[in-house]
Amino acid sequence: MTTLSIIGPNLNDQSKATFHVHAAGCSDIGKYPNKLITTGEYASLADIVRDVYSDILDEGESNIDDLKSEFHVLPCALRALQ
Numbered sequence: 854m855t856t857l858s859i860i861g862p863n864l865n866d867q868s869k870a871t872f873h874v875h876a877a878g879c880s881d882i883g884k885y886p887n888k889l890i891t892t893g894e895y896a897s898l899a900d901i902v903r904d905v906y907s908d909i910l911d912e913g914e915s916n917i918d919d920l921k922s923e924f925h926v927l928p929c930a931l932r933a934l935q
């Protein structure tokens with residue numbers, strides 16, 4: 854488990870994904886004021902998807918693999934997840 858911060862949606866740059874995943878405390882998070890939606894302990898991208906999209910997953914209309922593309926994992930977070 855590692856502590857990650859998720860920012861989004863409606864970021865200035867959405868070319869990569871709706872949400873960006875950073876290591877907690879990453880200085881880039883400050884570039885997106887008021888966009889931090891959560892900081893928590895996660896073991897994988899699937900964990901993050903389950904947390905952010907719990908409502909949609911409960912409705913059963915999408916699955917975790919479909920929703921992974923909504924998240925861009927920055928290098929700081931990739932290092933933390935490994």
Ligand SMILES: [Zn+2]
Pocket residue numbers: 874875876879880881882927929930
């Ligand atoms: Zn970062």
